Amino acid sequence: MPFDQAFALSSVLLATMAFSGLVLAQSVPFWLALPMVIILMFSALHAGGILFIRRAIARVTVSATMWNILLIGAFALLLIDLIVVSRDLLPAGIHFLVVLLAVKLLTLQQRRDYRHLYAISLMAILASAALTSDAWYVPIFLLYLIAAVWTLLLYHMTQETGEISAVFPSVNTAACHATLPIRITRHFFWLTNGTAVLAVALTLAIFFLIPRMGAGVLQKSSGEALRATGFSDRVDLGTIGSVKQDPQIVMRVELPDQAAVDKDRLYLRGLAYDQYNGQSWTHSGTRRRSLSLVAEGTFLVRPAGSRSSNSLSGSIRQDIMLETLDTDVLFAAPFAELVSGEFLEIQADAMGGLRLPVFPASRIRYSVISQAPQLAADERIASALDYPDGILAHYLQVPSASQHVADLARRVSHEATTPFERTLAIQQHLLSNYSYSLEADTATLSHPLEEFLFTRKTGYCEHYATAMVVMLRTVGIPARLVTGFLATEWNEYGGYFTVRQRDAHAWVEVYFPHSGWITMDPTPTVSTAVSTSRWAPLARFGESVRLQWDRLFVRYSVKDQLAVVQGVREGTDALRERVSRWVSLLSGPIGQTLSRLLHMVRTFHLGMLELVTGVIVVGLASFLLIIRDRIALWAATHLPTSHPQLVIVQLYTRMLRTMERHGVSKPPAATASEFARLVEQEWKAAGPIVANITALYHQGRFSRIPLSPVELSRAAEQVGQLQSLAHVVR
DSSP: OBHHHHHHHHHHHHHHHHHHHHHHTTOSOHHHHHHHHHHHHHHHHHHTTOHHHHHHHHTOOOOHHHHHHHHHHHHHHHHHIIIIISOSHHHHHHHHHHHHHHHHHHTOOSHHHHHHHHHHHHHHHHHHHHHOOSTTHHHHHHHHHHHHHHHHHHHHHHHHHHHHHHHOTTOOHHHHHHHSOOBOOHHHHHHHHHHHHHHHHHHHHHHHHSOOOOOOTTOOOSSSOBOOTTOSSEEETTSGGGGTTOOOEEEEEEOSSGGGSOSSOEEEEEEEEOEEOSSEEEOSOOOOEEOEEEETTEEEOSOGGGSOOOTTOEEEEEEEEEOOBSSOEEOBSSSEEEEEESOSOOEEOTTSOEEOSSOOSSOEEEEEEEEEOOOOHHHHHOSOOOOOHHHHHHSOOOOTTOHHHHHHHHHHTTTOOSHHHHHHHHHHHHHHHOEEOSOOOOTTOSSHHHIIIIIIOEEOHHHHHHHHHHHHHHTTOOEEEEEEEEEOEEETTTTEEEEEGGGEEEEEEEEETTTEEEEEOOSOOOOOOOOOSTTHHHHHHHHHHHHHHIIIIITOOHHHHHHHHHHHHHHHHHHHHHHHHHHHHHHHHHHHHHHHHHHHHHHSOHHHHHHHHHHHHHHHHHHHHHHHHHHHHHHHHHOOOSHHHHHHHHHHHHHHHHHHHHTOOOOTTOOHHHHHHHHHHHOGGGHHHHHHHHHHHHHHHHOSSOOOHHHHHHHHHHHHHHHHHHHHHO
């Protein structure tokens, strides 16, 4: 493909990649994207050499006045967009970039127009980088980078060809082609792609080594927050069921210590509620306390005096990436002890719910260390438990119209002799005698719990959890309702749970004086409608790639850079110690060998030593004589000092390559004059041409008088004639 055509195509491809980034960032409306796509297709066909389009473009002349009119029109559209359509500077600015890109594609005539196109494309790709943090940006950016490398190299090559034609206007086309190539060769193709790979590697190195910078003026939040039902100060029975069919991802929970965690289910606690009025759950106290900062970015959730003394507690570490939600709640496995993240402040309510001071504007990443309490053996068999007064005051409240529920609780647990047995009896009754259904909407009923227990006998998690809490309280066992997520979708590729909206759940926490709050779930296990198609593993693999993208690129921070530097330093120290150990091990045998050689040299006769030295000197001298001409040729080829010298060296090199293709190669030890005489013997028709080029080469390289443009033009014509003669002979 000729350089000119490849240059035009790469320029259009560069603009296409920049525009694609804006489209995938969902910042270009349909009414603007459609004409832009048409313009890109039209420009690609024109660059590809479609004849009728080129003829149509040739008839259109864009003067400076016309360009100014188009530019004024673009600014007018910007003002209209800013005042009437978008009413926001960011989207209006993006639309203005797209309009400028379209206008410039339609008016590409001079080389400065291409430079303007590159500047606009660069602004567009930077804008799309600030508008999104999704993994799809990677292929777009890589294609843009490859197109940019090709475009800049082709821009330079076409510019050099034009400059030589301008300096030597009398040089014919064949001579100009002899000076510089005009088509994409295999060498040029691989050189350009190698440069692109090097640019990608350099970009990654800069990304991981240069300190992070704050977001610019184009930065915006990740979009509209997901609706998180059941995590406000009030929860009505029936609200969580409204999202049980929503497959949107809410968070991803990595478990570094996977061996200590059940991969079938993981409870992620949100908020707890202690007051039930017969229709909804609320908090008895809304006061929050700010958590203590024990280290940089690490907050202590529960003071040492408030923790359970249960020795059976197990530690669970979670690394959570939380999507943008319309709630300030932080989720964690029960019960959180330490929370780490880029937070200025974290607050906790009286029942262990974690909250941020303000709603997050984008997805956040944080780590939690939780202690999962287990029921102590003595409390399993204790016939009575001594509850603190504060617990009895808050967690035994029941609605006034719950007599039927109380009778049911006593009837179910009448055979139990311990609080733990009564708890298990009530839980087992709910698991065995009721069915799970998402169609049992009781949000508008005056007595939804009674309707669930005695009439419908079908419901979802809020009904089961509410029933168990109220029934436990009626028999004197403190309990509370908890809302959060029940994670069951394990990603084996990334080693984490994928949590979706449909995983929203409600369960029960029962209080035991020594063990603390114990998680119990009376809701029957229901198989979630997860896809089991052949593409499901591929989807999970894609999800794991997205998580790694967010960790390594989107959330890559100064702390991560310091960790990388520390790792490199530690690795260097370890390598240095290993090398020094190897040297110490090898120094003994090497020293002995050198001592033996030294002893052998000392025993040699002095004449033998002189003979060896003489052989080495003669060999070096012969080697230098052999490569003298090659060194001179390399210096002549690679170290020109002026533009005429550069041109004549290129022409002479082109002549040598032409002769090699014809079968006459220049011996390494032959001078330029000797090679000219060799050509006279091997190929008489080319002898005079080679002799003339050689004479001009000697004058241009070794004479103090530089070659004139006329002489350079004559040398270029001679090379063109030699190439034509070679084609005729073939």
